[in-house]
Amino acid sequence: MAEQRVLVVGGGLAGLAAAMKLAELDVAVDLMSLVPVKRSHSACAQGGINSVNDTTRQQGDSEYHHFDDTVYGGDFLQHQPPVKEMTDWAPRIIDLMDRLGVPFNRTKEGFRDQRRFGGTLYKRTAFAGATTGQQLLYALDEQVRRCHANGKVNTFEGWDFLGPIIDDDGRCRGATAQNLVTMEIRAFPADAVVLATGGCGLIFGRSTMSMACTGSAASRSVQYGAHYANGEFIQVHPTAIPGADKLRLMSESARGEGGRVWVPRRPQDSRAPRDIPEEERYYFLEERYPKYGNLVPRDIATREIFNVCVNEGLSVEADKQCVYLDLTHISREELDRKLGGILHIYEKFQGVDPRIEPMKIFPAVHYSMGGMWADYERTAEGGLAPDAPRNHQTNIPGLYAIGECDYQYHGANRLGANSLLSCIFTGLFVGPCIQSSIESLGESASDAKFDLLLRAERSRKEMEHKQLLERPAGGENPYLIHQELGQEMTKAATVVRRNDQLTAALDKVSELHERARNCSLSDTGMWTNQNVMFTKNLLDMFPLAKALLKGALARDECRGAHYKPDFDMPGVESQDPGERRRQAEMWCDKFEEKNRKWLKTTVASFDAHGEPTLSYEDVDTSLIPPRPRLYGIVGGDIIEQVWKERSISQSDPTKPAEQSGNGAAETSRSPVPATS
Secondary structure (H helix, E strand, O other): OOOEEEEEEEHHHHHHHHHHHHHHHHOOOEEEEEOHHOHHHHHHHOEEOOOOOHHHOOOOOOOOHHHHHHHOOOOOOOOHHHHHHHHHHHHHHHHHHOOOOOOOOOOOOOOOEEEOOOOOOOEEEEEEOHHHHHHHHHHHHHHHHHHHHHHHHEEEOOEEEEEEEEOOOEEEEEEEEEEEOOOOOEEEEEOOOEOOOOOHHHHHHHOOOOOOOHHHHHHHHHOOOOOOOOOOEEEEEEEEEEEOOEEEOOHHHHHHHHOOEEEEOOOOOOHHHHHHHHHHHHHHHHHHHHOOOOOOOEEEHHHHHHHHHHOOOOOOOOOOOOOOEOOOOOHHHHHHHHHHHHHHHHHHOOOOOOOOEEEEEEEEEEEEEEEEEEOOOOOOOOOOOOOOOOOOOOOOEEEEEHHHHEOOOOOOOOOOHHHHHHHHHHHHHHHHHHHHHHHHOOOOOOOHHHHHHHHHHHHHHHHHHHHHOOOOOOOOHHHHHHHHHHHHHHHOOOOOOHHHHHHHHHHHHHHHHHHOOOOOOOOOOOOOOHHHHHHHHHOOOOOHHHHHHHHHHHHHOOOOOOOHHHHHOOOOOOHHHHHHHHHHHHHHHHHHHHHHHEEEEEEEEOOOOOOOEEEEEEEOOOOOOOOOOOOOOOOOOHHHHHHHHHHHOOOOOOOHHHHHOOOOOOOOOOOOOOOO
């Protein structure tokens, strides 16, 4: 039998962590990346990475609180065992990264410094200035380079994943990929393929994601039969600076270090912000959410900024929607030490020093909570079974998904600084699971018996490439079609969603898909042809865009980042005690009904033409029963009181704790979601 190998696709935090762990387990690894590894999108992460430590424990924090904050922030749409395992691992992951040389900020006493992020009341976020993702990426890259020098990892930078190779039994046996310079198409045999390819921000035209974040790897996999889950849940970050080419993130760390969001109380006040007195400034997040202030979860902050600018007409500028993000009350020394990275970005692209003048920001598409459907195997205690081959395996055996391109960890809304944690955790955790899986095969994809399969798939991709190059001239420009796609998706499926707009967008996107199938290339060359690569990426955006729109259209509720005003549940306005109680009872009735109908995962499967069909899967909420996600909603105190009384009256002390809630307490689940 030939040597068994694993192909890891993606050179960001998740992919590097997986490659490092597999190499430590003496598994041969091929690491493939679209861009040079150090240019992976993980380098753009700014604010920090979450975990409990001894300092936060002294304040009353714990792994359980981190777990609870995560599922509460995600509106209980995550399967809870993977989240519990991640938060239990978090302190060890930070310690590991510290030992690997990540220059985390330190207190004067020499301890790792921590900052507070949205959706929590604890300073739980370790950070390396405002370039945390870059520092984590460089540390893992150094370890993988060491593995490469030892002969454990082969690195292929500048290769575009074209799709998995599936044998007659439905198992993944490798992948095809194309070199971005020579345009060579090659088949890579592998006994397992790990996708760590990030999000799909370019579906929206412009986002805070890198220009390589097209979602094409996930799309190409779902067109081979993999499932896609919760595609409708897209995070729109509250603070970014608009640009003609892309949108640039201003990290939540700015608010974590004391930054304040405000607008003048007088619409489009022409005075310089420093000349507007405090009493004429509207610190709307602090006034509406006094408990969390500027650090409410991102979905809430985004909607409030959108509402203030669009509905209340209080945008700072008349011709551009924006609010102030003010750091000017913080000393220059502290800003440079903790936030220097993002201040440099703002100064470079806006020409204004944010240390002396507030930044002007507005929400922007930032992250995909949804992604490829991936399995897990839980323990009786509620965590993940270590070494279980099913963990992070898609419904295609041998094909795994980790990092942002899987859907497991963030539910309906991701808490800030949990993304870097989930990427590194999934990369480290999946290694032993894959090792267990391939050890049981008894054969290798490099064996001669698979040669015909590999050659046939490579020939198929070569033919598709040739046909694309031979398209007749005179058709539409793919870049203009992409521009239309981005405009349509941004209008219909970002902060506020309405069914009529979603229906119209679905029709328009289907039309654009047909037009894209007939577009023309301006470059038909056989060397570093960016035009043909972009056109392939464009065609692969449409299946995910349709899944996103169909999922959003079907989900008639408000949950996390998915907000439909027609299904909003406003708070309790009455001041009369009896009426307040009645309204709170009605609110809780609606909440229970909403969860009965919509506390479930959307799962999309695709036909040969990339058209999605939706099914649904129950969510395992057996560890922490769902409760109202209040965060300072009007009348939240009486709603919480009524809900607690109901929970106590409905509880059965004879029932085992792990069987309470909405989920099942089984130790495993079906690897293929059931259709409802």
